[in-house]
Amino acid sequence: MADPTTALIHHPYTPPSGFVAPQPGVFKASTVIFPNVAAMRSFEWKDKTGYTYGLHGTPTTYTLEERLCTLEGGLQCVLLPSGLAAIANVALALLRSGDEVLIPDNAYSPSKALAEGELSRWGITHRYYDPLNPQDLAAKISPRTRLVWLEAAGSVTLEFPDLCELVRICKARSVLTALDNTWGAGLAFAPFDLLPGFSPPLGVDVSVHALTKYPSGGGDVLMGSVITRDAALHMKLKLTHMRLGFGVGANDVEAVLRALPSLVLRYRAHDETARTLAQWCLSRQEFAQVLHPALPDSPGHAHWHQVCQKSFGGAAGLFSVIFQPRYSQTRIDAFCDALKLFKTGYSWGGPVSLVMPYELTTMRSDLPVHLKPGSLVRFSVGLEAVNDLQADLEQALLRALD
Numbered sequence: 001m002a003d004p005t006t007a008l009i010h011h012p013y014t015p016p017s018g019f020v021a022p023q024p025g026v027f028k029a030s031t032v033i034f035p036n037v038a039a040m041r042s043f044e045w046k047d048k049t050g051y052t053y054g055l056h057g058t059p060t061t062y063t064l065e066e067r068l069c070t071l072e073g074g075l076q077c078v079l080l081p082s083g084l085a086a087i088a089n090v091a092l093a094l095l096r097s098g099d100e101v102l103i104p105d106n107a108y109s110p111s112k113a114l115a116e117g118e119l120s121r122w123g124i125t126h127r128y129y130d131p132l133n134p135q136d137l138a139a140k141i142s143p144r145t146r147l148v149w150l151e152a153a154g155s156v157t158l159e160f161p162d163l164c165e166l167v168r169i170c171k172a173r174s175v176l177t178a179l180d181n182t183w184g185a186g187l188a189f190a191p192f193d194l195l196p197g198f199s200p201p202l203g204v205d206v207s208v209h210a211l212t213k214y215p216s217g218g219g220d221v222l223m224g225s226v227i228t229r230d231a232a233l234h235m236k237l238k239l240t241h242m243r244l245g246f247g248v249g250a251n252d253v254e255a256v257l258r259a260l261p262s263l264v265l266r267y268r269a270h271d272e273t274a275r276t277l278a279q280w281c282l283s284r285q286e287f288a289q290v291l292h293p294a295l296p297d298s299p300g301h302a303h304w305h306q307v308c309q310k311s312f313g314g315a316a317g318l319f320s321v322i323f324q325p326r327y328s329q330t331r332i333d334a335f336c337d338a339l340k341l342f343k344t345g346y347s348w349g350g351p352v353s354l355v356m357p358y359e360l361t362t363m364r365s366d367l368p369v370h371l372k373p374g375s376l377v378r379f380s381v382g383l384e385a386v387n388d389l390q391a392d393l394e395q396a397l398l399r400a401l402d
């Protein structure tokens, strides 16, 4: 091949095989090259026996899918470009016009916005249920209910529901359950093995995970996963994923693969620091309530204990405080701004601690009685030293509120 233009594209050199390193190599592709036409016609991506197109999987995406299945105790996995896209993929694959989806009132807010702004336009209705009242869920399940979302702990207010009872109710009524498992990260509890004494074990049907959070661990990657233990259910999710073209970039997949070996250590560190700080906040008179599932007075603590304590005992790195109602929102905003190590920003799971004030009245259809009146601020605890974080909270309280 004389012309370097062509020779640089069709280069004969291939490196020797047998390279072994701590991390797997990264394969990037839209086009996948087939050895011949017959192979092109015979390769099947649905069962992962062959490669056909970048969107349908590469060795890099398959590797992450397998590791996430190991993490969460599932058998099949689909990767998506964000956690929210993963939630949307579940809805689009499993719901049709005329169906109803039930969502806990403390769900991740964009998940509610998806139901309100998109699903409603396709004739899919939704209702919110009280996550701390299984009877409310039972009463809201109708013949049109096709899917029930679960979240443990709930977003922002961190109530821990009676997950086992909610799953039991849905199983008894033959309604599919999908758990947003971002908080538990596959470490705080086993989503597919919630109910003891069943063989095979009983748990949720679908587990969604915003890999953006702890699995990525850097605050620099957006990705989501949908994990199942049922091949037929997985195929529905995978076909919708294929038809919608929800691909993920190989460099982002590699970033998550790189972060996974330290996931358990990081989760424990976030958890330990968050518990120490939440405990310290309990002793401060500025706060009317501290929300963290491992605190005995936090809503749903007994359920957290039942579900999480018997396995790993984890509780993520999030907690929220409700300020005494005597403080104005302006003072509370000033408190957030006075923090130096805690930065104001959405998302969580990275090394940097974050703070975010939330307006609960706009987030909940019913303001629950278990939440004290007052303004709420959510902390996402990073990987900084606990003493520095506590000192930061203390100086900001003194500066902004006293």
Ligand SMILES: *Cc1c(COP(=O)(O)O)cnc(C)c1O
Pocket: 081, 082, 083, 084, 085, 108, 155, 180, 182, 183, 210, 211, 212, 213, 222, 223, 224, 347, 348
């Ligand atoms: C962050 C988050 C998501 C969405 O993840 P993105 O990748 O930001 O879209 C979904 N559920 C929960 C509970 C989350 O915290």
